[in-house]
Amino acid sequence: MPASNSLPARVEQVINIKVERILHPFSPLTVQEITQAVGLVKNEYPGVELNFKCVTLREPEKEVMKEWLKAEEGLKPQIDRKAFAVYYIARTPDIFETVINLGTGTFEYKTKLEGFHSCADGEEVMEMERVCLADEGVQAEIAKLQLPEGTVVIADPWIYGSDGVDDERKQWQCYLYSRSKDNADGNHYANPIPISPVVDVATRKVVRIDRLPTGIDDTITDYKPHKPILNEYTPEHQKLRTDLKPLNIIQPEGVSFKFSNNGEELEWQKWKFRVGFNHREVTHDRLMANNLKLGCDCLGTIAYLSFPIADDKGEPIVMENCICVHEQDAGIQFKHMNYRTGNSVISRMRELVLQSIITVANYEYIFAFIFNTAGELSYEVRATGILSTAPLDPEIKDCPNFGTIVHPGVLAAHHQHIFSLRIDPAIDGFGNKVIYEEAKPMERDDPFNPFGTGYYITETKVESEGGFLESPENNRIFKIQNPKHRNPVNNKPVGYKIQAPPFQKLLASPDSYHFKRAEFADKAVYVTKYKDWELYAAGMYTNQSRGGHGIREWVKRGTKFDTEEGDDIVVWVQFGINHIPRIEDFPVMPVETLRVHLKPVNFFDKNPALDLPPSTQSINKSVLLNVDGNNHKQGGAEAEIGEDGEVAAVHSSNGSGACC
Ligand SMILES: [Cu+2]
Structure with a gap:
């Protein structure tokens, strides 16, 4: 079934x-x-x-x-x-x-706890919205805008945290927007309002009402009557294209994955792993795990997993369908055509995707663990949703250097999304080490380099806890290896390499609370000695702390690693995007995709996907569409060796068809 x-x-x-x-x-x-x-x-x-x-x-x-x-x-x-x-x-x-x-x-x-606040939950967010909009002072400020009748004002609370400036108390900063009363799904981010109330969580009171600057500097100008201009993302507001034909994913024999042990264990294509879920996927800040639906979030035959968590009263609630599991075709896994015979060998890559989606107010993050048929594991992040916006004087037509105008009178600020992936490896068993490999040109006067084209590889062991930058000019590649287990063919330690997108570290100043709290955001790779419950790169309380509780602090221990026998190491991989918004990111953003790959290096003794059945009509059911169906072969020459090892004959053949 x-x-x-x-x-x-x-x-x-x-x-x-x-x-x-x-x-x-x-x-x-x-x-x-x-x-x-x-x-x-x-x-x-x-x-x-x-x-x-x-x-x-x-x-x-x-x-x-x-x-x-x-x-x-x-x-x-x-x-x-x-x-x-x-x-x-x-x-x-x-x-x-x-x-x-x-x-x-x-x-x-x-x-x-002292000096920490905790993450938000849905109840708290809704309460902050209510407190903000019910406040008389906030209402008086809104009235000054002379918004048209039938306008609805909306507050997006942003967790504020302890920033060291008289705010030991937990506070939320609300950003205000407007939409039409007639459209509950109206895109209020197209109509930001220059009022930003700050709410104290404990007292449930507005403690301050900030006015936002609306020019290209920090000058606060007088309110101007505000006339909203719509920019909707929902389909009923679009003239939908009509030339897109259906594309169905059909798996006539069901799926190739199998659940066992009460559904917590998954087996697929030689992979076997456990699946879990916790509050960090659900309620950290304003994170809301989506209830995923057939025909929307994934294609093909989908399994959904649900897990219980506790609500704000401590009552267990089941997060329905918070993880979806499905297979997808991922294009060609490998191919070779013998150009002399025209015979091709081709297999298609299959991926197993475990996906969950969270909504962080305006934004969506789609997180996926992706396993493939060549022994590779990837972690994918897709950023989508709606840009967080700020009001801009409509007469400003040129973008300032800190944001992009995405709609008349609407600015989307430049910002960084930085993620940290924690890898607690046991590659071919416990006891691993990290090395990084670099490629460098050979000395020009080396007699081994007569044509000046030679280069060589260096290998540097990570000997103690620390943080490391990328070095694209040297093709620096970090590898996690098991030093005790060597590949039987090439005697290299078995390992996996980390392939991550180029990483720009956090631009905020080291004396800022951004920097102090985002303890992972200044290095591409951190390596720590395993310690129980060091699970989160920025500590348990992330942006609700004053910093000093995450990896940048932990590596100060400087623990030395045993690189001969291997050690109990944890590898933290940072990746992200510097999001300079495009107007095309509005009113809803086409996904921006980031993938960190973990690829086997000298772990298997040959291409581990070699036993994939060739891609044939019986599996992929391709249909011919108006193309020339000839096989092309180029022909060539070959020398045939005779009984005594001599070249007995040279044959040559002609090609057929056109070569592309
Ligand atoms: Cu962004």
Whole structure:
């Protein structure tokens, strides 16, 4: 039965909490476990309302996990399940972090945090919008704009964080926009308003109303009556093209992937892995994981996964269809035509995609783990959605050097999107190292370089924790290797290389809070010694901290690595785009795609895709469309060797058809 017709078993069991099941130590918390953890926390605060920010699995220590993995089935040691929770005393700035042992029902620790705020949740965002727009001062400012009757004003709250300027308290900055009352899906980003109220989360009060400059400098000018000009992205507002024919992806025998172990484990084309999901995919800042739908977000035969998380009251809710799993054709995997015979060998690449989509107010990020038939693993980020916009005086016709005019009176500021990918490798087993390889020209006077075309490779070991830049002029390639396991054919250590798009580091000044918090954003690659629960490059609280809790801080330890035996290393790969908006990015942005590839290097003993069945009509069902169907061959000459190794004959043949 195609996977899309039956949810993996685990999902049904999550919804039906009565079903007993054996959990893997990495299984996300179940509905029951979330309820138990929240109950234990609430017992500590009788009569006090709590606001939960996350209740998630506390993964076991790595050493414990290694023992568990080594042990035979049936002899595996018991590992207590644990929950990590962050919560506030409701409507106060008092934030706590705790780890609860669900096996013993006891707290491993419970700490009141200082100098941190927590991520937002949907409830908090909506409350900030309400507080902002209900404020009399904000309403008085809006009235000065003399917006036409029937206009609706909308507030987009942006998490503000502790920036060290008198704001120990958690605050939100709201950006205001307008749309017509008649169109709930109207693109309000086409009509930004120069008023920006700041809301205190604990007191639920507007503490300040900023006026935004609308020129090309920081001068604040008088309000002008505001006449919105529409720029919609929804299909009913477009004259849709009519010449696009249907394109159906049909998988007549179903999918090539298989779920096992309650749907948490996936097998596909020699890959086998576990799938998890947690609050970081859902509610960090204003992140909202989308409920994905057939026929919209993916093509072909799709399986959807759903996982439970806790809401702001600590109640378990199931995030329905938050991950979709599907296969896709990815063009040619390999091809060769023997030009002498005209015979071709060709196989098509297949990819397995695990995709989730989050909406961050105006923006969408589409995240995907992509596995392929040649042993490669990629992480893909697609940025789309709507640019965050600011008002600009309509008489300004030329773009300033910090933003792009995307609509009359609308500026989209230049900005950077920087991502950090954490890789905790065990390539051909535990004990890995990182090296980087560079290609350099040979000395011109080297007798081995008579024509001046020679170049050679150098290899530099990463000997201790640190951050590293790219060096495109030397083709610097970072590789993760297992120094104890060598390729039987070429004696090179087995490994995977990291292939990432060119990376421009964060442009914000090192003394800015942007820089201090984005601890990953100044180096293309960081390497740290593994430490339990060092999971997030900018620390657990990201932009809600004052910095100093992420990788830039961790590498100051300078731990030396054992590069002979391999060590327990973690590799952090940074990638991103400097987004200088184009007018074509508005009113909704065509996807900007970034992919980080992990490719085997001397890991297999030949092309691992060689056993892919050739691409034939029985698999891909191509249909001929008005083309010349001749095979082309070029012909050529060959020398045939005789009995005694002598050249016995030279044959030549003519080609046929035109060569392209
Ligand atoms: Cu952008």
